[in-house]
Amino acid sequence: MSAKTLYSKLWDSHVVRQEADGTALLYIDRHLVHEVTSPQAFEGLRLAGRKPWRTASMLAVADHNVPTTGRAQGIADPVSRLQVETLGHNCDELGITEFRMPDLRQGIVHVIGPEQGATLPGMTVVCGDSHTSTHGAFAALAFGIGTSEVEHVMATQCLLMKKSRAMQVLVEGALGNGVTAKDIALAVIGRIGTAGGTGYAIEFAGSAIRALSMEGRMTLCNMAIEAGARAGMIAADDTTIAYLKGRPFAPQDEWWDKASACWRTLHSDEGAQFDRVEHLDAAAIRPQVTWGTSPEMVVAVDGRVPDPADMADAVKRNDAERALRYMGLQANQPIEDIRVDKVFIGSCTNARIEDLRAAAAIARGKHVAASVKLAMVVPGSGLVKQQAEREGLDKIFLAAGFEWRDPGCSMCLAMNDDRLEVGERCASTSNRNFEGRQGPGGRTHLVSPAMAAAAAIAGHFVNVSQS
Amino acid sequence: MRKFTVLDGLVAPLDRANVDTDAIIPKQFLKSIKRSGFGPNAFDEWRYLDHGEPGMDNSRRPINPDFVLNQPRYQGAQILLARENFGCGSSREHAPWALEDYGFRAIIAPGFADIFFNNCFKNGLLPIKLDAGKVDSLFKAVEANTGYRLRVDLERQSITAPDGAKLSFEVDAFRRHCLLNGLDDIGLTLQHVDEIRAFEAKHRAAQPWLFA
Ligand code: SF4
Numbered sequence: 001m002s003a004k005t006l007y008s009k010l011w012d013s014h015v016v017r018q019e020a021d022g023t024a025l026l027y028i029d030r031h032l033v034h035e036v037t038s039p040q041a042f043e044g045l046r047l048a049g050r051k052p053w054r055t056a057s058m059l060a061v062a063d064h065n066v067p068t069t070g071r072a073q074g075i076a077d078p079v080s081r082l083q084v085e086t087l088g089h090n091c092d093e094l095g096i097t098e099f100r101m102p103d104l105r106q107g108i109v110h111v112i113g114p115e116q117g118a119t120l121p122g123m124t125v126v127c128g129d130s131h132t133s134t135h136g137a138f139a140a141l142a143f144g145i146g147t148s149e150v151e152h153v154m155a156t157q158c159l160l161m162k163k164s165r166a167m168q169v170l171v172e173g174a175l176g177n178g179v180t181a182k183d184i185a186l187a188v189i190g191r192i193g194t195a196g197g198t199g200y201a202i203e204f205a206g207s208a209i210r211a212l213s214m215e216g217r218m219t220l221c222n223m224a225i226e227a228g229a230r231a232g233m234i235a236a237d238d239t240t241i242a243y244l245k246g247r248p249f250a251p252q253d254e255w256w257d258k259a260s261a262c263w264r265t266l267h268s269d270e271g272a273q274f275d276r277v278e279h280l281d282a283a284a285i286r287p288q289v290t291w292g293t294s295p296e297m298v299v300a301v302d303g304r305v306p307d308p309a310d311m312a313d314a315v316k317r318n319d320a321e322r323a324l325r326y327m328g329l330q331a332n333q334p335i336e337d338i339r340v341d342k343v344f345i346g347s348c349t350n351a352r353i354e355d356l357r358a359a360a361a362i363a364r365g366k367h368v369a370a371s372v373k374l375a376m377v378v379p380g381s382g383l384v385k386q387q388a389e390r391e392g393l394d395k396i397f398l399a400a401g402f403e404w405r406d407p408g409c410s411m412c413l414a415m416n417d418d419r420l421e422v423g424e425r426c427a428s429t430s431n432r433n434f435e436g437r438q439g440p441g442g443r444t445h446l447v448s449p450a451m452a453a454a455a456a457i458a459g460h461f462v463n464v465s466q467s
Numbered sequence: 468m469r470k471f472t473v474l475d476g477l478v479a480p481l482d483r484a485n486v487d488t489d490a491i492i493p494k495q496f497l498k499s500i501k502r503s504g505f506g507p508n509a510f511d512e513w514r515y516l517d518h519g520e521p522g523m524d525n526s527r528r529p530i531n532p533d534f535v536l537n538q539p540r541y542q543g544a545q546i547l548l549a550r551e552n553f554g555c556g557s558s559r560e561h562a563p564w565a566l567e568d569y570g571f572r573a574i575i576a577p578g579f580a581d582i583f584f585n586n587c588f589k590n591g592l593l594p595i596k597l598d599a600g601k602v603d604s605l606f607k608a609v610e611a612n613t614g615y616r617l618r619v620d621l622e623r624q625s626i627t628a629p630d631g632a633k634l635s636f637e638v639d640a641f642r643r644h645c646l647l648n649g650l651d652d653i654g655l656t657l658q659h660v661d662e663i664r665a666f667e668a669k670h671r672a673a674q675p676w677l678f679a
Contacts, residue, residue, distance in 0.1 A: 016666040017659060021640040025656060027666055029677045037559065039500035048653070053663075056678065065498065079498040079521055086500050123677060130558040130582055144582055146560035147502075148589035148652070156656045158663055161585075162639065194485055195552035195578055228555065230581045251676035259676045294485045315484050315550055322483065415494045434489045434556060436512050 003269035010141035037128030041151035068405035107381020110348035117247025136233035137217035173282035178465035181216035182448035185223035186288035197229030208282035235267030292323035307331035347412035350429035351380030368401035369459030469591035470649035476545030487556035506568030554583025
């Protein structure tokens with residue numbers, strides 16, 4: 001048999017049938033559901049008189065609209081409340097497992113799936129959310145889908161799709177001090193662009209990737225979609241298996257041994273062919289900061305805001321000029337001179353325990369700069385929050401002047417009350433710096449948790465690799 | 468699903484790359500549990516001068532005269548001409564719902580984000596990929612000629628310009644078939660129930676822990 005990529009292994013083992021033009025019917029093992037992209041799918045199912053194919057494959061949680069403070073009072077916004085309640089009713093009616101507030105297991109869908117062991121190596125995982133790529137960190141084929149596809153998976157346990165091309169991103173060597181998976185992700189996007197991965201599934205490999213924790217791997221795969229790739233993935237190894245052991249949804253006893261043996265085969269074979277390969281030197285990656293309104297508009301923290309005048313491509317130049325206007329920045333301004341108004345540590349990219357530890361290590365014994373209006377830490381799930389509190393991280397953050405919130409998407413997309421005001425500038429550990437993403441007129445700079453914490457303390461960006 | 472066969476429509480240009488789904492339909496409108504009614508809020512932050520929230524009477528809001536789609540010459544456009552990586556970002560199907568509800572039936576761009584591209588086909592909206600050079604010429608033609616229309620023929624996979632010039636485009640055979648006939652994907656897939664069941668049984672036997 002010829003050498004296969006991890007992507008081909010995952011794909012081939014889920015093809016139910018294939019049309020002449022290559023369109024395949026792909027079997028789906030895990031379907032994660034949240035409140036924003038599911039109501040129309042449930043409604044469609046009901047209108048057609050259909051039932052979900054396999055409710056046990058589904059796990060639901062409300063995360064986008066939930067408040068991160070004063071939860072005892074419920075959700076104030078009636079439209080948000082209706083959406084969250086609609087998910088609850090749908091799950092009750094159909095017998096779908098849902099983690100509801102104040103259940104400690106409630107949190108951001110891409111944090112709780114892995115945390116519960118509901119994401120396993122070898123699975124196909126879908127969710128009506130583009131950051132489903134996160135789950136590929138477990139050698140799973142995981143990708144976001146639209147609401148029509150959510151309904152399709154509910155009704156048939158399958159999706160119609162064509163195989164993507166395979167890209168390998170090889171990151172070799174050791175990361176420098178203070179450089180994290182987030183910086184790898186931004187460096188990759190800076191290199192290939194936000195459309196660079198369009199039509200591809202990306203496998204991240206190399207010694208720097210193997211050295212990452214599962215949290216780091218999830219951060220990296222989470223941002224595969226910002227590079228345009230629907231799916232990102234990483235081979236299973238001891239780190240993967242150790243992470244899953246004992247998780248509530250993970251196999252136990254004799255199944256554990258069988259499963260973990262099977263998972264060890266989930267890597268690209270020696271000599272497997274990729275359609276495209278990109279090489280990055282881990283040691284050369286410095287902490288990254290985005291300066292514009294697309295994740296590809298990124299530079300190292302010790303760099304400067306680029307000058308659109310230097311850009312040869314007219315479309316790129318136009319976009320850069322528009323981005324600088326929106327962001328209120330000058331060409332050639334040093335990144336470290338940029339002052340921030342707010343700091344957000346959270347989101348499915350960076351709200352796991354390791355992220356909070358990294359931020360707390362910077363904040364310990366210091367205080368948020370007087371010029372910073374708000375610095376908030378929003379854990380990715382109730383369990384992450386509980387773990388952080390056990391370790392005393394909440395005390396460190398509170399003493400340093402950060403707010404310590406309840407879990408949810410929060411200011412990553414500002415669907416609840418957590419948002420930027422017009423013109424406010426934010427150091428954010430989330431994944432998108434689009435115009436208006438964190439609130440209309442808000443200005444987002446994407447960074448790692450340590451970089452965000454350091455910006456909160458200093459009031460402007462600083463290079464954490466030098467501290 | 469609504470069929471797509473031939474469309475003769477006015478073209479509107481949106482000259483920026485990486486137009487994301489947050490821009491196409493901002494998050495506050497995603498709180499709706501319905502599938503329709505998103506058109507008046509398509510490109511909300513660019514289109515209006517005030518901040519939009521669900522439930523507002525959009526006809527009374529101040530229009531941004533600088534936003535291209537607000538220009539009188541582009542009213543009633545059914546074809547959107549766009550740049551690279553259109554529809555990037557979130558998986559929200561509210562984006563194609565909003566574009567379709569606004570009145571667009573086809574989008575021409577050098578490239579689309581994968582999830583958005585897929586979502587379009589589920590909603591009778593045809594995304595057409597053309598080389599960047601051809602798209603650029605279309606931008607010039609649209610800007611130079613008020614009332615510029617194109618005729619899109621899905622069956623023949625061709626676009627005809629007002630001067631009779633033709634461009635051809637690619638589309639997956641299966642998607643084309645579904646769109647031409649307005650077929651419902653779920654109904655099609657359910658014709659293969661036996662195959663799905665057989666696959667599932669085999670898959671379960673091999674990896675029972677996936678079904679626990
Ligand atoms: S944290 Fe942000 S990116 Fe992640 S699922 Fe929530 S809204 Fe989407």
